[in-house]
Amino acid sequence: MELINIEKGLKQLIVIKRNGRKVEFEGDKIAIAIKKAFDSVANDNYTEKDANKVYIAVLKELYDKYIIGNDSEETQRKIKIETIQDIIVNKLKSLKYLEVYESFIQYRENRKKIREAFEERKQYKFLGILDKLKIEENISKEKREGITPKSKIEKLRK
Numbered sequence: 001m002e003l004i005n006i007e008k009g010l011k012q013l014i015v016i017k018r019n020g021r022k023v024e025f026e027g028d029k030i031a032i033a034i035k036k037a038f039d040s041v042a043n044d045n046y047t048e049k050d051a052n053k054v055y056i057a058v059l060k061e062l063y064d065k066y067i068i069g070n071d072s073e074e075t076q077r078k079i080k081i082e083t084i085q086d087i088i089v090n091k092l093k094s095l096k097y098l099e100v101y102e103s104f105i106q107y108r109e110n111r112k113k114i115r116e117a118f119e120e121r122k123q124y125k126f127l128g129i130l131d132k133l134k135i136e137e138n139i140s141k142e143k144r145e146g147i148t149p150k151s152k153i154e155k156l157r158k
Contacts, residue, residue: 003056006063013066014078018115022078031055034088037104038097050097057091058084 013025031051038051062084066077085108092101 003059006059009063009067010059012077013062015084016078016080018081025079027055027059030058030084030088033085034058037088037092037100037107040103040107041099043099046097046100054088054091054095054097054100057095058087061087061091 007027010025010027014022015025016022034054035048035051038046062079066079089101089104089108092098092104
């Protein structure tokens with residue numbers, strides 16, 4: 001099957017991002033990721049043809065597994081972004097682009113660490129906001145009940 005027909009067929013795919021958001025399949029993004037992986041290694045022997053070879057192999061596997069091999073009656077098939085990345089990794093390895101394979105794996109691990117750190121930071125920020133709200137809520141409650149800082153001090157002295 002011609003590449004153009006494979007690309008058209010893959011337009012049926014919906015990609016599920018890590019945050020659960022669903023987006024249309026964009027083959028260009030796969031091509032860019034593969035090109036960046038090749039660019040990340042210091043090997044002048046790799047050419048655009050090598051990146052294209054991997055790109056075509058990835059698209060063919062996606063097409064075979066998720067378009068032809070999918071008996072789902074859904075009008076749009078779904079695939080997780082991690083699955084697409086796994087296929088890229090497998091193709092890099094099976095086509096013997098081991099330097100690029102290693103680089104791509106390292107990139108994924110680094111991005112995962114960044115995402116985890118960012119998520120942890122968001123959680124701490126959220127807890128800080130909750131603490132602030134609780135303090136503000138307590139202050140409002142004390143004002144309604146007529147409790148002042150002076151009355152608190154006097155109560156502690158007793």
